[in-house]
């Protein structure tokens with residue numbers, strides 16, 4: 645049996661600057677690392693430490709794997725300094741993915757903010773392979789400013805896909821910004837999806853997740869049909885160290901994808 649603490653090597657093939665704080669790292673692992681959207685991996689930045697990240701790339705792409713990383717502190721700051729040709733370590737994938745087969749026949753309501761759009765990109769690319777099984781995809785994405793939106797070039801194409809519509813908002817606009825201005829809950833409207841036929845998926849900063857969940861409940865989406873990507877500090881990634889507890893759950897093993905029904909009794913789960 646392979647050692648779950650032993651990272652495998654991955655070469656950085658390309659670094660894409662998404663925003664002043666966010667970069668996408670295109671990695672080529674020394675062996676295939678199949679994952680499902682929603683699962684995470686522990687990424688070792690040599691000499692600095694390990695961080696959990698959720699891949700942002702198409703899970704069907706077996707040759708390279710992408711992570712979209714916001715610079716927030718020591719390890720992510722060091723990762724932002726890495727260049728093509730340098731190596732990182734990868735452990736995983738860990739945790740529960742989005743249950744894609746349960747999404748068939750549904751209206752898919754995807755709500756994302758800031759770097760939270762990264763894991764949602766992997767989900768979206770996976771859903772695009774199954775569009776014929778879905779009613780529709782409604783994307784509602786936001787960031788602090790137009791400059792803070794990752795995947796800007798790609799996003800225009802997402803909204804043009806069959807059965808897919810996209811609304812973007814930013815907290816502060818700019819002269820060239822033609823989208824909406826305001827928080828993401830402001831672009832979630834009754835009628836976007838049919839509440840009894842919808843699944844909603846939310847990923848973003850804790851405060852956004854909290855208010856987006858409240859809005860989804862107000863729109864009539866059921867507790868079981870709201871999927872949240874929860875982020876807790878992690879260490880082992882495999883359910884051994886108890887660093888990542890969320891009520892009686894372990895975020896690394898029972899999550900990071902939870903339904904609102906699973907976490908709603910936890911005081912301030914954000």
Ligand SMILES: Cc1cc2nc3c(=O)[nH]c(=O)nc-3n(C[C@H](O)[C@H](O)[C@H](O)COP(=O)(O)OP(=O)(O)OC[C@H]3O[C@@H](n4cnc5c(N)ncnc54)[C@H](O)[C@@H]3O)c2cc1C
Pocket residue numbers: 684694695696697698699711712713714715716717718719720721759762763874875876877878900
């Ligand atoms: C399952 C999961 C998936 C994630 N996916 C992504 C992703 O795709 N892209 C991305 O940019 N970030 C992601 N994160 C958050 C990322 O792991 C943290 O930003 C990173 O670990 C911070 O490390 P640091 O040393 O740079 O920051 P630090 O200096 O340690 O801290 C800076 C900030 O990050 C928070 N933080 C520190 N360690 C963690 C941790 N292990 N988990 C969560 N928050 C932490 C701290 O509370 C603090 O607010 C994910 C976190 C989890 C748990």
Ligand code: FES
Pocket residue numbers: 877878879880881882883884885886887888889894895896897
């Ligand atoms: S990270 Fe160790 S138990 Fe979850």
